[in-house]
Amino acid sequence: MSNELSVQKINDASGNLERVVLHGPKNSSAEIYLYGATVTAWKSGNKERLFVSKSAKLDGTKAVRGGIPLVFPQFGPGALPQHGFARTRVWKFLSSNIHGEGVSASFELSDNEETRASLWPHKFILIYTVDITADTMSTIMKFENTDEAEFEFTSLMHTYLRVPDVAEAKVHGLQGCVYADKVKGVRAVEEREEVTVVANEDRVYENVPGVVDVRYGGERVAVRRFNFKDIVLWNPWAEKAAEMSDFGDDEYSEMLCVEAGTVASTISLKPGQTILCGQLLTVEKISQ
Numbered sequence: 001m002s003n004e005l006s007v008q009k010i011n012d013a014s015g016n017l018e019r020v021v022l023h024g025p026k027n028s029s030a031e032i033y034l035y036g037a038t039v040t041a042w043k044s045g046n047k048e049r050l051f052v053s054k055s056a057k058l059d060g061t062k063a064v065r066g067g068i069p070l071v072f073p074q075f076g077p078g079a080l081p082q083h084g085f086a087r088t089r090v091w092k093f094l095s096s097n098i099h100g101e102g103v104s105a106s107f108e109l110s111d112n113e114e115t116r117a118s119l120w121p122h123k124f125i126l127i128y129t130v131d132i133t134a135d136t137m138s139t140i141m142k143f144e145n146t147d148e149a150e151f152e153f154t155s156l157m158h159t160y161l162r163v164p165d166v167a168e169a170k171v172h173g174l175q176g177c178v179y180a181d182k183v184k185g186v187r188a189v190e191e192r193e194e195v196t197v198v199a200n201e202d203r204v205y206e207n208v209p210g211v212v213d214v215r216y217g218g219e220r221v222a223v224r225r226f227n228f229k230d231i232v233l234w235n236p237w238a239e240k241a242a243e244m245s246d247f248g249d250d251e252y253s254e255m256l257c258v259e260a261g262t263v264a265s266t267i268s269l270k271p272g273q274t275i276l277c278g279q280l281l282t283v284e285k286i287s288q
Helices: 113-119 237-241
Strands: 006-011 018-023 029-033 038-044 092-098 103-110 124-132 136-145 151-157 160-162 170-172 178-181 186-189 201-205 212-216 219-226 230-235 255-269 274-285
Touching (some): 006 103, 018 103, 038 124, 038 136, 136 151, 136 255, 151 274, 212 255, 219 255, 255 274
Antiparallel strands (some): 006 018, 018 029, 029 038, 092 103, 103 124, 124 136, 136 274, 151 255, 160 255, 178 186, 178 201, 201 230, 219 274, 230 255
């Protein structure tokens, strides 16, 4: 198996946007742009599992519309730019590792004078590791407070899953959870065992207790979280898709965002403290 596994660092034609490609067992693979440390592709079972819009900007002018953009240190709008700044900074490629089951790569982002002066007045180090095997991909972030004072933040992995037809996809694992519906402006409890999306949806499910999975076409993609409390479920549907210049008008039917994070509350780190948070995505066959 080891001769199948490799890590490749490449530039695009302009030489500006570097990316790292992981080649795993059984033709599995992943692609990570250093811009935002954004995973833009993940293949398992000869299928692409992530959605990236055909209109996405891959030139560093804005966050990538699709894949797995990284939200830090702010979810949504607020004092900082939308979803913070980690998804629009260039990360440093640290290292790669080929192991018995697959291959991984690690990336780093830290504060500098610019970020402290104009974005967020704290010192930090983020280490992000993407690891693939034949049927899995883990994306794990190590957050470290290198400041002299405690700070708080929110963070999320904005995972765009590719689905054949979003109206046919079924999300399990949210029943009984309280959610904030950002479209309707209400809070409620999810009563459905199978959650389906048939309209513009933007919900924050709080303190989700276990595994969440998306089922379609005889398969499921299971989302297992580590130290992340919440799940965001999002699809712009036709009306919102038409408002986005980097999203095709009809592409909403091909994707569903199931996003692991802690956004309904904050994560606090004291000086010198670290925390590991992330997700494990697993592709599994299911009986019809």
